Amino acid sequence: MSRPDLTQRVSEDLINGNIEGIKEALTNVHPSEIASILQNFDPDDHAKILEALDNETASEVILELDPEQREDILEDFDADKIADIADEMDSDDAADLLGELPEQTAKTVLDKMDPEEAKDVKPLLKYPEDTAGGIMQTELVKVSQNSTVQDTINWIRLIADEVEDFLMIFVTDEDDKLVGEISLSKLILASPSTQVTGIMEPVEVTVTPYVDQEEVAKIFQKYDVLSLPVIDGTGSLLGRITADDVLDVISEEASEDMLQMAGVGDSLHPLFTPTVSRIKLRTPWLLLTLIGELFIAFIIVTAFQPTLEKVAILAAFMPAIMATGGNVGLQTTTIIIRSLGMGTINVKQIFKIIVSELRVGLALGLICGSIAALIGALISYNQPEVFKLSLAVFIAMVSATLATSFIGVAAPLTLQKLNFDPAAASGPFLTMFNDIFGSVFYLLIAMLIF
Amino acid sequence: MSRPDLTQRVSEDLINGNIEGIKEALTNVHPSEIASILQNFDPDDHAKILEALDNETASEVILELDPEQREDILEDFDADKIADIADEMDSDDAADLLGELPEQTAKTVLDKMDPEEAKDVKPLLKYPEDTAGGIMQTELVKVSQNSTVQDTINWIRLIADEVEDFLMIFVTDEDDKLVGEISLSKLILASPSTQVTGIMEPVEVTVTPYVDQEEVAKIFQKYDVLSLPVIDGTGSLLGRITADDVLDVISEEASEDMLQMAGVGDSLHPLFTPTVSRIKLRTPWLLLTLIGELFIAFIIVTAFQPTLEKVAILAAFMPAIMATGGNVGLQTTTIIIRSLGMGTINVKQIFKIIVSELRVGLALGLICGSIAALIGALISYNQPEVFKLSLAVFIAMVSATLATSFIGVAAPLTLQKLNFDPAAASGPFLTMFNDIFGSVFYLLIAMLIF
Numbered sequence: 001m002s003r004p005d006l007t008q009r010v011s012e013d014l015i016n017g018n019i020e021g022i023k024e025a026l027t028n029v030h031p032s033e034i035a036s037i038l039q040n041f042d043p044d045d046h047a048k049i050l051e052a053l054d055n056e057t058a059s060e061v062i063l064e065l066d067p068e069q070r071e072d073i074l075e076d077f078d079a080d081k082i083a084d085i086a087d088e089m090d091s092d093d094a095a096d097l098l099g100e101l102p103e104q105t106a107k108t109v110l111d112k113m114d115p116e117e118a119k120d121v122k123p124l125l126k127y128p129e130d131t132a133g134g135i136m137q138t139e140l141v142k143v144s145q146n147s148t149v150q151d152t153i154n155w156i157r158l159i160a161d162e163v164e165d166f167l168m169i170f171v172t173d174e175d176d177k178l179v180g181e182i183s184l185s186k187l188i189l190a191s192p193s194t195q196v197t198g199i200m201e202p203v204e205v206t207v208t209p210y211v212d213q214e215e216v217a218k219i220f221q222k223y224d225v226l227s228l229p230v231i232d233g234t235g236s237l238l239g240r241i242t243a244d245d246v247l248d249v250i251s252e253e254a255s256e257d258m259l260q261m262a263g264v265g266d267s268l269h270p271l272f273t274p275t276v277s278r279i280k281l282r283t284p285w286l287l288l289t290l291i292g293e294l295f296i297a298f299i300i301v302t303a304f305q306p307t308l309e310k311v312a313i314l315a316a317f318m319p320a321i322m323a324t325g326g327n328v329g330l331q332t333t334t335i336i337i338r339s340l341g342m343g344t345i346n347v348k349q350i351f352k353i354i355v356s357e358l359r360v361g362l363a364l365g366l367i368c369g370s371i372a373a374l375i376g377a378l379i380s381y382n383q384p385e386v387f388k389l390s391l392a393v394f395i396a397m398v399s400a401t402l403a404t405s406f407i408g409v410a411a412p413l414t415l416q417k418l419n420f421d422p423a424a425a426s427g428p429f430l431t432m433f434n435d436i437f438g439s440v441f442y443l444l445i446a447m448l449i450f
Numbered sequence: 451m452s453r454p455d456l457t458q459r460v461s462e463d464l465i466n467g468n469i470e471g472i473k474e475a476l477t478n479v480h481p482s483e484i485a486s487i488l489q490n491f492d493p494d495d496h497a498k499i500l501e502a503l504d505n506e507t508a509s510e511v512i513l514e515l516d517p518e519q520r521e522d523i524l525e526d527f528d529a530d531k532i533a534d535i536a537d538e539m540d541s542d543d544a545a546d547l548l549g550e551l552p553e554q555t556a557k558t559v560l561d562k563m564d565p566e567e568a569k570d571v572k573p574l575l576k577y578p579e580d581t582a583g584g585i586m587q588t589e590l591v592k593v594s595q596n597s598t599v600q601d602t603i604n605w606i607r608l609i610a611d612e613v614e615d616f617l618m619i620f621v622t623d624e625d626d627k628l629v630g631e632i633s634l635s636k637l638i639l640a641s642p643s644t645q646v647t648g649i650m651e652p653v654e655v656t657v658t659p660y661v662d663q664e665e666v667a668k669i670f671q672k673y674d675v676l677s678l679p680v681i682d683g684t685g686s687l688l689g690r691i692t693a694d695d696v697l698d699v700i701s702e703e704a705s706e707d708m709l710q711m712a713g714v715g716d717s718l719h720p721l722f723t724p725t726v727s728r729i730k731l732r733t734p735w736l737l738l739t740l741i742g743e744l745f746i747a748f749i750i751v752t753a754f755q756p757t758l759e760k761v762a763i764l765a766a767f768m769p770a771i772m773a774t775g776g777n778v779g780l781q782t783t784t785i786i787i788r789s790l791g792m793g794t795i796n797v798k799q800i801f802k803i804i805v806s807e808l809r810v811g812l813a814l815g816l817i818c819g820s821i822a823a824l825i826g827a828l829i830s831y832n833q834p835e836v837f838k839l840s841l842a843v844f845i846a847m848v849s850a851t852l853a854t855s856f857i858g859v860a861a862p863l864t865l866q867k868l869n870f871d872p873a874a875a876s877g878p879f880l881t882m883f884n885d886i887f888g889s890v891f892y893l894l895i896a897m898l899i900f
Contacts, residue, residue, distance in 0.1 A: 030654070032672040039799075064672070066794055157639055165676070166635060167617060184634035185616060189607055204480070221701065222482040222514070224694050226615070226676060243693035244674050250697060251671065254704030255788045258711075262784035263777060270789055270803045270859075279813045282781050289777055290818050293770035294825045300766035301829050308762035315758050315765035316750035319885045320743035322769060326776075327713060327739055327881065331732050334712035335720055338705045344516055345720055349489075353720045363729045368740050375744045379751050409720075431777065435769045 003033070007040045014045055022052035031060035038065070043272075047076035059088035062097070068272035071100060079105060083112035086121070090164075092137045092245065095124035116162075123238070132216050133209030135249065136230045136239030139163045142170045143196055145179055150192035152182075167227045170237055171200045177235040178203060206231045209238055216241060217249045218343055257341055260423040261334070263289075292432035296439055304443040307450065313383055314446050317376060317393045321400055322438030324368045329404025329430045332357050336412045337423050347417045354409045361405025362398070369397035388449045396442035404434045453483070457490045464495055472502035481510035488515070493722075497526035509538035512547070518722040521550060529555060533562035536571070540614075541588045542695065545574035566612075573688070582666050583659030585699065586680045586689035589613045592620045593646055595629055600642035602632075617677045620687055621650045627685040628653060656681045659688055666691060667699045668793055707791055710873040711784070713739075742882035746889055754893040757900065763833055764896050767826060767843045771850055772888030774818045779854025779880045782807050786862045787873050797867045804859045811855025812848070819847035838899045846892035854884045 006025060013021035026034055026049075034057070038046050050058045050073060062070055062085060074082060074097075082101070086094040086109060094113075098106040098121065106125075110118055120138045127133025141163055143152045152169060169187060171180040180200030190199045206229050207216055219228065220243060230239045259268075263285025268278050300308070308314060336353070339345040345353060373394040380386045411429050412422035456475060463471035476484055476499075484507070488496050500508045500523060512520055512535060524532060524547075532551070536544040536559060544563075548556040548571065556575075560568055570588045577583025591613055593602045602619060619637060621630040630650030640649045655669055656679050669678060670693060680689045709718075713735025718728050750758070758764060786803070789795040795803060823844040830836050861879050862872035 030673070039796075153638055156635065160635070160639060165633070167676070183615070184638065185606065185610070188603055188634065188638055189610060217697070220694070221697050223480070226617070226692065226694055242676065243697065244670070244676055247667070247671050247693065247696060247700060250700045251704065251792060254701065254708070255792065258704070258708050258784050258788055261708075262780045264781050264785060268785050270785055270795055270806055271799065275806070275809055275813070278810050279817075282778075282810070282814060283817060285781075286774060286777055286814060286818055287821070289773050290770060290821060293773045294822060294829070296769050297766040297826065298829045301763055301833075305762055305766075308765050309759070312755055312758035312762055312765075313751055315762075315768065316747040316755075318765065318768055319746050319772060319889045320740060322772060323739050323743045323881055323885055324736060327736055328732075330712045331714050331735075334708050335714060335718050338708055339720055342701060342705065346489075349721065356720055356725070359725055360728050360732070363725070364732060364736060367729075367733060368736055371737070371740060372744060376747065379744070379748045383751075431773055435773055439769045 003037060007037055010037065010049060011041070014041075014048065019052045022049060023054075026053060026057070031057055032064045034061045035064035038069075043069070043072050047073045051077075051081075055084045056088045059085045059093075063089070063093055066269050066272050067100060068269050070097075072272075074101060079108040079112055082109045083114075087114045087117045090137050091117070091120040091124055091139055092135055092239075094121045095134070096129060098125060099129055127209050130213045131209060132207045132211040132213065132230050132241060133238070135213055135216065135245045136209070136241045137245075138239045139166075140170060140237070140240045141166050141168075142172055142237060145171050145173050145195075145197050145200075147171075147196050148192065149187060149190045149194045149196065149199070152187065152196060153192070165242070166240075167242065168229075168240070169196075170203075170229060170240075171196050172237060175234075176237065178206065178229055178231055178237045181229070203229060207241075208232065213249045214253045217246050217253060220246045221250075222343070254341065256421075257337055257423040260421060261337065289431050293435060296432075296435055299440050300443060304440075304447060307443060307447045311385070311389070311446065311450055313380055313389060314392070314443065316379075317372070317389075318439050318442065320372055321393065321396050321442050322435055324365075324372070324397055325400030325404045325434045325438050326431065328361055328364055328401040329408040329434050332361065332405050332408030333412055333430055336409055340412065340416055340422050347413050350409070350413045350417075353413070354406065357405050357409045358402060361401045364405075365398035365401030368401065369394040372397055385450065389446075392442065392446040392449050395445050396437070399441060399445075400434065400437040403437050404430065407433050453487060457487055460487065460499060461491070464491075464498060469502045472499060473504075476503060476507070481507055482514045484511045485514035488519075493519070493522050496523045501527075501531075505534045506538045509535045509543075513539070513543055516719050516722050517550060518719055520547075522722075524551060529558040529562055532559045537564045537567045541567075541570040541574055541689075542585055544571045545584070546579060548575060549579055577659050580663045581659060582657045582661040582663065582680050582691060583688070585663055585666065585695045586659070586691045587695075588689045589616075590620060590687070590690045591616050591618075592622055592687060595621050595623050595645075595647050595650075597621075597646050598642065599637060599640045599644045599646065599649070602637060602646060603642070615692070616690075617692065618679075618690070619646075620653075620679060620690075621646050622687060625684075626687065628656065628679055628681055628687045631679070653679060657691075658682065663699045664703045667696050667703060670696045671700075672793070704791065706871075707787055707873040710871060711787065739881050743885060746882075746885055749890050750893060754890075754897060757893060757897045761835070761839070761896065761900055763830055763839060764842070764893065766829075767822070767839075768889050768892065770822055771843065771846050771892050772885055774815075774822070774847055775850030775854045775884045775888050776881065778811055778814055778851040779858040779884050782811065782855050782858030783862055783880055786859055790862065790866055790872050797863050800859070800863045800867075803863070804856065807855050807859045808852060811851045814855075815848035815851030818851065819844040822847050835900065839896075842892065842896040842899050845895050846887070849891060849895075850884065850887040853887045854880065857883050 009025045010022050086097055139162060141156060143155055169182045170178055173179050181203050182200045186199050205219055205223050209230055226243045228241045229237055232238055264282055373390040376393045377386050377390045380389060407430060416422040459475045460472050536547055589612060591606060593605055619632045620628055623629050631653050632650045636649050655673050657666055659680055676693045678691045679687055682688055714732055823840040826843045827836050827840045830839060857880060866872040
């Protein structure tokens with residue numbers, strides 16, 4: 001059945017209170033498809049539709065939803081229902097779910113969960129969500145170094161239900177330290193009596209649980225691995241991270257960079273985040289820039305009013321200078337932030353990069369400045385002192401592009417060096433810096449020239 | 451040895467022409483680490499260092515490099531050397547490498563490659579780099595539906611050298627159509643005499659080779675798979691894509707969005723992209739905005755000069771109105787573009803989203819407009835008609851935030867609906883639209899008020 005047809009049918013069943021009908025309609029529909037269908041319904045109906053599904057399907061649908069939407073739905077469920085759903089999840093997902101609940105509810109849910117599942121989830125709760133510990137799973141296949149291939153296969157048979165997808169078998173010594181790993185394809189090809197130590201390979205790379213998830217994503221990309229073991233300080237195996245968990249991390253981190261550059265502060269859903277939260281999260285940056293801009297207004301009023309009164313036409317070119325400088329700065333800072341994000345440059349190269357970007361910025365400034373000066377002269381050909389105006393526009397535009405090129409490199413790299421997020425403060429800083437050059441500096445030059 | 455020490459040692463060996471020394475120093479160093487070390491050397495030395503490595507290591511290092519850098523190095527290698535290196539790569543990487551070479555060189559290299567490897571690579575060359583066909587590998591494990599588990603294991607043993615990493619065994623019928631897949635863990639647990647049809651599972655999702663890589667990435671994220679089969683129109687298996695290939699795709703696509711929003715056009719490396727290319731790629735957007743801004747200047751000169759001469763102070767608040775409107779628009783458009791990129795909203799919701807963003811935009815405009823009007827009155831308290839000025843600033847700021855909120859949603863969603871990249875044109879469009887509101891519209895209001 002197509003998505004609109006399914007939506008239609010579920011919505012009729014909802015009106016008629018036909019829970020069985022909903023269940024039947026959504027059988028064999030992929031959970032992520034169900035999540036998409038939910039978007040067509042009123043938020044109040046989401047919980048009702050999910051109630052109709054079996055716990056396993058419901059748990060998968062819930063994982064596909066936006067955090068805001070998930071929160072809404074969980075508010076409508078009691079602790080027993082949430083515990084049943086969490087029982088169906090992998091430990092890392094269950095831990096994230098519990099992390100999103102109010103502390104007291106999370107405790108109650110944990111108590112009501114299957115003790116076996118709860119045991120897997122508990123150790124994960126202490127790690128922040130955006131660290132290796134926060135995205136790892138504790139379900140894994142681990143054998144002692146004294147095992148044979150046959151022992152390993154027997155062990156897998158025993159735990160097959162609990163550990164569904166795995167790519168690697170981890171080998172540990174008597175102190176539970178990770179000493180090697182075996183890929184499943186190697187295991188298949190080995191003879192049953194072989195010792196695992198004979199076919200295991202050294203573990204290329206591991207992480208500790210407090211490593212930032214962005215770092216984890218970089219390791220996956222750098223080493224091209226599909227599975228990464230997480231160990232504690234003594235080398236004991238705590239969990240494993242698989243590439244599919246990291247897909248979401250890379251996506252999230254890139255979003256974070258973009259949103260922070262735009263001063264949004266956090267991931268906002270255009271429909272599901274409440275209006276008040278959206279306003280709160282967007283206001284600080286706007287106010288910061290506004291204050292700076294009003295300070296610029298103050299300087300113009302106190303210092304340049306006579307100049308502006310004499311040559312009112314000067315104001316006409318302020319937008320052009322501000323926009324050009326702003327665009328060059330935005331280009332530069334975006335290139336730098338993405339290069340840092342992708343790991344293709346590092347802070348040690350700061351001087352080389354500044355020189356290189358200033359060269360480009362100068363060229364761009366000369367191109368745009370010449371065009372602006374020329375068109376400026378044409379626009380205001382009938383004004384007195386049109387050439388002085390053009391000269392002021394030219395100098396201001398070249399200075400603005402040079403200045404924003406410099407700050408567009410220096411700001412994110414300095415922040416990175418100081419261990420701040422380079423994307424976090426580049427935006428407002430850049431806008432203000434640029435607008436000073438596009439207005440105050442321009443008027444200063446104009447005042448000197450006229 | 452630490453990275454600086456290694457760099458030191460390799461650079462001494464280079465000076466002394468001690469190729470064996472370089473090889474020895476870099477033995478057991480991870481290829482991605484060698485790629486990082488290369489960054490410390492002069493581009494002319496890169497090829498020399500790579501020549502010292504065995505072909506397998508060299509091939510892995512080359513894959514870790516920036517495309518610009520890779521191109522430089524390959525120019526220094528002859529076709530035989532490139533063929534040896536390509537022979538060591540997976541088919542998808544080898545195809546990408548050939549795709550980066552000049553056409554004639556690529557042909558020569560293909561002819562010089564191991565015929566077995568070349569056979570895997572050739573079919574991939576016809577798919578664009580950014581499609582499922584462009585990122586898939588042709589090396590895979592495929593068995594007929596008449597096979598038993600033992601047959602499958604025997605077959606894996608036979609091809610183990612060629613197909614290194616695999617997660618799934620694909621099952622095909624007599625017409626070579628994909629009918630199911632078996633995970634390695636299932637294969638291990640099955641008894642040797644079982645028919646593969648007895649343990650195989652239906653394939654949840656497949657793609658055809660011309661599907662865009664961004665779509666492929668979304669499928670991986672939506673279905674949480676680690677491996678995705680690529681089939682042709684008749685259902686025959688062509689290749690497979692693994693999650694590690696998709697990690698890079700997600701990262702690339704997010705970069706593309708960010709860079710396009712900033713009008714950079716393409717991925718630029720701050721150090722390795724030649725200055726001239728960087729200027730060429732950044733100029734079009736700058737010029738587009740500049741022309742728009744100069745048109746604004748023209749309107750101001752022709753229509754508002756008398757107003758500005760009478761009330762020069764008006765110019766002082768242009769930066770504030772432009773910056774606030776611009777920031778609100780940037781926030782909105784970034785949220786929309788990322789939501790589209792993450793697949794959390796769709797174009798059908800356009801009206802709901804516009805209404806929702808306009809509500810937020812109005813609130814932000816009222817907050818910023820009130821503050822600006824108040825501070826504006828304080829700054830210019832000694833000017834005549836200060837309240838008229840404040841009123842103009844307030845109205846212009848609220849209008850600007852409303853307008854940019856609207857365009858910040860409407861522009862990317864309309865582009866998406868017309869099958870353009872939503873990130874591509876939002877930037878310049880937004881800047882110009884905003885600056886018209888921040889200057890022309892503001893001055894128009896001021897003219898009416900005064």
